[in-house]
Amino acid sequence: MKIAIIGSGHIGAGLGRAWAKRGHAVVFGARDPANAELVALCAAIGATAAPVASAVRDAAVVALAVPAPALAEVVAAAGDLAGAIVIDCTNAVERGMALTYGHTTSAAEELQRRIPRARVVKSFNAQGAGNLADPIYAGVAATNFYCGDDADAKAIVHGLIEDVGFEPVDAGPLASARLLEPLMIVWVTAAQALGTRDLAFKLLRR
Numbered sequence: 001m002k003i004a005i006i007g008s009g010h011i012g013a014g015l016g017r018a019w020a021k022r023g024h025a026v027v028f029g030a031r032d033p034a035n036a037e038l039v040a041l042c043a044a045i046g047a048t049a050a051p052v053a054s055a056v057r058d059a060a061v062v063a064l065a066v067p068a069p070a071l072a073e074v075v076a077a078a079g080d081l082a083g084a085i086v087i088d089c090t091n092a093v094e095r096g097m098a099l100t101y102g103h104t105t106s107a108a109e110e111l112q113r114r115i116p117r118a119r120v121v122k123s124f125n126a127q128g129a130g131n132l133a134d135p136i137y138a139g140v141a142a143t144n145f146y147c148g149d150d151a152d153a154k155a156i157v158h159g160l161i162e163d164v165g166f167e168p169v170d171a172g173p174l175a176s177a178r179l180l181e182p183l184m185i186v187w188v189t190a191a192q193a194l195g196t197r198d199l200a201f202k203l204l205r206r
């Protein structure tokens with residue numbers, strides 16, 4: 001599957017490594033596709049890099065792994081992404097870890113409003129980037145929640161979460177992003193309290 005990942009930092013590179021390893025055609029959308037670090041990453045994992053507008057062309061999936069304030073610029077460059085599955089990995093937080101959108105809407109819903117013809121799924125926002133390289137804890141796969149309004153898009157994202165090595169858990173409609181976005185604050189707070197970024201959520205079932 002052709003996957004465009006916008007942003008090649010902690011999250012974008014982590015997803016790119018995992019998905020390229022599973023045989024997906026990964027293209028990074030970047031402001032500077034010739035950036036030496038990005039070129040080296042692409043060479044190491046068998047990916048390519050391009051300006052945002054060409055990276056998203058014909059991509060079945062577009063993962064947004066940029067700082068939340070950059071989304072407006074990215075959407076302007078990417079166009080309306082009609083039909084594409086857009087995975088929103090961003091966390092819109094202000095200084096002091098305050099949520100930009102609170103609980104009456106969410107970054108993901110606001111993004112969906114900007115690109116109504118795309119199919120936005122929230123995922124990969126509530127774990128540290130280090131978990132993307134190794135989401136297995138004592139033999140158990142960490143949970144990665146996702147939510148969205150399009151069943152077909154969610155099924156594809158479910159598989160992409162498995163491709164990274166997580167246990168995917170469907171958290172319902174896109175409005176559930178109001179709950180998944182604050183979950184990152186729980187993760188950060190726990191990481192600070194426990195003094196480690198080697199931690200992840202797990203939904204227990206029986």
Ligand SMILES: NC(=O)c1ccc[n+]([C@@H]2O[C@H](COP(=O)([O-])OP(=O)(O)OC[C@H]3O[C@@H](n4cnc5c(N)ncnc54)[C@H](OP(=O)(O)O)[C@@H]3O)[C@@H](O)[C@H]2O)c1
Binds near residue numbers: 010125129
């Ligand atoms: N780090 C984590 O543990 C973590 C966990 C969950 C979710 N998140 C969320 O994931 C997102 C990315 O976080 P990160 O830690 O990966 O950030 P990061 O390491 O700072 O990387 C950000 C990437 O976005 C690119 N970028 C910035 N503005 C851009 C623009 N206007 N157009 C195109 N590309 C642009 C940067 O490229 P340049 O080289 O051009 O600056 C860089 O490749 C954030 O929303 C963050 O809240 C992070």
